[in-house]
Every structure is written in C-alpha cells, then in structure tokens.
Amino acid sequence: MSQTAIQQAAVTPAQKISTGGVKKGRNTGTKVITANDLFSGAVIYWTSERTWTEDMAKALVVSGDDAMAQLTVAISDEGRSVGPYLMDIDEDGSPAGRGKLRERIRDAGPTIHPEFARQRKEA
C-alpha cells in the first residue's frame, strides 16, 4: 500500500455495517455473508456460485469493496434468504471478532441441546 493510501485509510474509517442481531461493526478484515433460510430459518452462508449453503466451510470469503458488492447481490436474493449480513472470520475460516460466540452458536446449534446440532445440507 502506498504512503498516500495508508494516510487515506487512517483518516477514512471503514464503512459501518450490521454484523448480525443488534451488533454493528466496520468493514475491515475477512468476512463471509450469512443469513437465515427463508423456508426453514436455518443458518446459511453465501457461496462463490452465488447460492447458499448450510456449511460454513463452503462459504465465499470476501473483504473490502468486494464484500459490499457480494452483500448487495446476496441481499437481492430475497427468494431464499432473510437478512444477509457480513460476519467476521479469522485466518482458518472460523468466526472471529465480537460476534464470535454468536456465530459459533449459529453454526453449531443451541449449546444446551446437543441433539439439535445442525445437520448441514445445501440450501
């Protein structure tokens, strides 16, 4: 990154975005797009094929302007999803940031009912 770009980044904060529920964050770092399935309410993730999966490992990893562009496309897919937003992930693709626990529980199911752990399938 050029010196000018670094200076611009320092004075222009990353865009404020919804990060699920009532949480807000900034569009920094790597993200995946997640939502709930319109029909079942199940947790789903946006893929590189512009479709949805229940398997977070198959989610498209995005960042920066590309993240916002992909989110715009995902939001327009109203026929299958409800409420897409960008969630933080770390280098190994696991939920990260302030929403880490929330996203882990969304991915795995309620911690109090192991029998209801998610059985993933393509949305």
Added chain:
Amino acid sequence: MYRYDDYDRAMVADRVAEFRGQVERRISGELTEDEFKPLRLMNGLYLQLHAYMLRVAVPYGTLNPDQLRVLASVARDYDRGYAHVSTRQNFQFNWPKLKDVPDILDRLADAEMHAIQTSGNCIRNTTTDPFAGAALGEVEDPRITCEVIRQWSTFHPEFTFLPRKFKIAVSATEEDRAALAVHDIGLQIVRSDGGEVGYRVLVGGGQGRTPHLGVWIRDFLPQAELLSYLEAILRVYNIRGRRDNLYKARIKILVDAMGSEAFAEAVEEAFVAFRKVGSGGSVDLPQAERQRISTFFKPPALPAVGETSRNNVPSNARFALWLKHNTHPHREDGYSSATISLKAPGQAPGDVMAEQLDAVAAIAEKYAFSDVRTTHEQNMALPHLRTDELFAVWEALDAVGLGEPNHGLISDIIACPGLDYCNLANTRSIPIANRIQERFADLERQATIGELKIKISGCINACGHHHVGHIGILGVDKKGEEFYQITLGGSADENASIGEIVGRGLSTDDVVDAIERMVARYLERRLSDKERFVDVYQRLGAEPFKEVLYGEAVAA
C-alpha cells in the same frame, strides 16, 4: 374459561386465512422481507438465531386439557418435541418452518387459540395470578377483568401502532403474584371501604435497559369505569409518548419525564372527556356484558371435603418438600393449588416436552377440574386440587419429570432463551441456570436456603427479569466474551424493588462460585430460617455480599 362465540371464531379464522395468503405471497416473491416482517410479527412469528419462533397467546395463562393436547401435537408434528412457557404466560415453539405456520395456526384456532397480540407495538397478552379464581383472599377472579381488556384491546384501531409494546397485569389479592409494579399498567382489584369492587391503578413500570417501578395514580377506580380510564392512559401515551427513539418509547419514560402527578392529571382530563360522552358513547362496558363475560369464569363445583385430609399423606421426603414448596392455600377448605415446576435439573427453564403436556392434560382431567395455568415464572399450575389427592397428583407429575419440589427455591430460576436462541442476546442464560441448578442440586440444601429467586437475562432487554431477582444475573458482552453482572435485592412481589448492581462482571466460570459464596454469607447472617435472602439484603444492605462476591473474603 372463556369460550369463543361465532364472532371470535370468524375473526380468528379470517386472520389465519389472511396470514396464509401473506406467507404464500412472501414465498412466491410478491412480498419482500421488509413488507412481510411486520405482518409475520403481528402473527407472533419471529426469526431467531437458528429458526423461526412462533409465540402462541395463552390469555391470562388459562388452558384446558384439549388445548394442552393441541400444543403437544404442534410440538410433535411441527417442532422438535417440546414447547416453552414464556414470562408472559404464553407458549413458544422454537423450530417451525415458515410454510407450516398457517397450518399450525389453523390447528390452534380449532382449539380456540391464536398468536394475536404476542408481538408488535400493541397491547400484549394481559397476565395475572396463576391461582386466579382459587386464591385465598381474592376479591374476585381477575381473569374477568383480563378478558374484558382482551376484548377491548384486540384489534383496537387506536392502539395497533403504539410507540412501543404495552403490557398490562391484573391481580386481586394482597400478595402480588403478577409482578404488577413492572408493568406498563398494573391493576389491583380492591374493595372500597363501602364494599364496592374497583381498581387501584399503577402506571409506568417496566424493565429493559431503564428499569422503573410503576407509580400508583388512582387509589380507587369504580369497576364500571375501567375501560374509559385505560383508554385515557393509552390516549395520553399514544399522543405524547416518544417515537423518535426506540429506547425511550415505553410509557415508563413518558411518566418519568412528565412526572407522575402531571401524567395522572393528563389521564384524568382525557378520562373526564370520555365520561362526558355518556352511555352509548363511552367505551365502558355495559354491566350486562360484564356479567356475561364473568359467567365464563364461574368456579368449578367443588364438592365439600373438609380440612382434615391435608395431613393424611404418605411419608415420602420428596413429596413432603413438594407439599411444602409447591402447594398453596385455596379459598375452599380441603382444596389446594399447586405449582408444576418446569425447572428440573438440566432442563431449560420453561421447556416442556410434548408427552409432559399430554400427561398434564390427563392429570388435569382426573384431578384438577380440567383447569391448567401457565405462570410468568415459567412454570405451570393446577389451581383446583383436592388436598387429599395431592400425593396422587404429585406421583403422576413426578412420573413424567414434573414433580420437582423447588418452587420459589434457588433452582426455580427465570432465564431468557439467551444466545442459545435469541437474535438480540449478547450471552447465554440457560447454561448459567443449569450450572446453578447443578451446584445446588441437593433438595434439602435448597429447602434450608429457602425462598431465593434468581433471574437471568442474556442482554439488557431484561426478558429474564433480572432487575427483580433477589439475585439478578445480567449477561454482558466484553469483546466477544461472556461476562455476568450481579444485582441484588430485586423483587417483583407486593414489595417490589429494582436490584442494585454490586460490582464488575464475573466470568462464566466464576459466576456460580460467587452465587454460592453469597448464599453462604446469607446463611451466616440470617437471624432465623424465616428471614429470606432478600430480607437479609434489605436489613444489611449489599456490603456483606460484596465482600464475598469475588472470593477475597474467603481467601482472607
């Protein structure tokens, strides 16, 4: 209980048909989510972390066995075998599919149930004493008033889009089992010096991020003038309540901003204007209509059995504890009311399995005059039981895991769904409740500690009523980690109080140890086993408990 007339049946059927069309239009793409969301919420359908959640109204917490069986069938056929009793005495299902919801609502409608007024900025389900109609010292059955309010408020065009949701509770005894003080309106049914039945009226209570105890603005309101007065309160709120800030839109904020005297004056002004309209123009209910509604709440015919039978019970330690903690005095000699605990160890507070609902239905038919209640403390109740049949009732309940003798004890915890289900939560609540239940699993130990109400919320919205817990636990998020802040001295009864925050948050691993240390400190300091935890707190203040909260005192 209230039975639908043709008008009710048609209204509910039309509503289900309308929602079926709305669901079809959402699925076909004719409706966007922004358009559909307010429609589904008006039919009790939320979208939570993992699935949709359907909240079913249980007006004033009264159910019959047929309705229980229908709820059980919904849990089996459309959910994952269980349902949940909420803190507004309603039922919730955590896993319905969108396309199934109209069918669920149809099935509920056949049993005279619906999901109206369970969401949105309207007047929500009016709650009351779970022992209504049975309680010793009751002025009259408060469910008559609740039903009058239900009929007045359902689809009331003026109050369909209030600044925020609006909650009313009614009680008819000196002991408050309906948490009046933390409601937008609390009505206590009282008798005047002259013997006339009327209401003492409280406004502006509530929990959430700015807890307030309500203030009494009318010492006596004649029964016949109830709806004019309620309409006056709602009119003032609807016109003057804030709509610019979600967090400042509840009536408690308005009452606080105006001052309770000015608010009461504004209500009186509107009230006088309504009353001037006179009969035919006033919204007050004609006495004949009130009389008609009251006939639905005629108590069951209770054969005389005398008062000798309570002592004729088998020797069984667990039953003896249930008798002590889960039964309550009934207005008739020889009868008792009982709380069915939905707080068995390891269970999510308020959860009940389909087969348990079926069992309660059968028990209610055999022993309880087919009358079942839900409680705002996430339990169920049987208001009318022969005292000499209590052992048989408890045995039948215990056989299906519903005989836990812990009502009002440390394991009888209110907990919101928390981050295991809720889209708004910051932290989990249910696992904390389960850990406390596990630590204090010994029933004799619980009985020694006596009444101790722990209430847990997974965020500041306070759905777990932590502000009014003797010990309140509020989950807070700190950079993605769960912490729990403790409040002490809250109470939701007739001596209501808001708990005091006693220090910085505790980690998940520390919170149960902290509770145990505070309980030990209470046992050291109480003057007798009659002095409850909250009594000791009120006598000594928070300091003795703060000393042990983080373990320093133990280490010293």
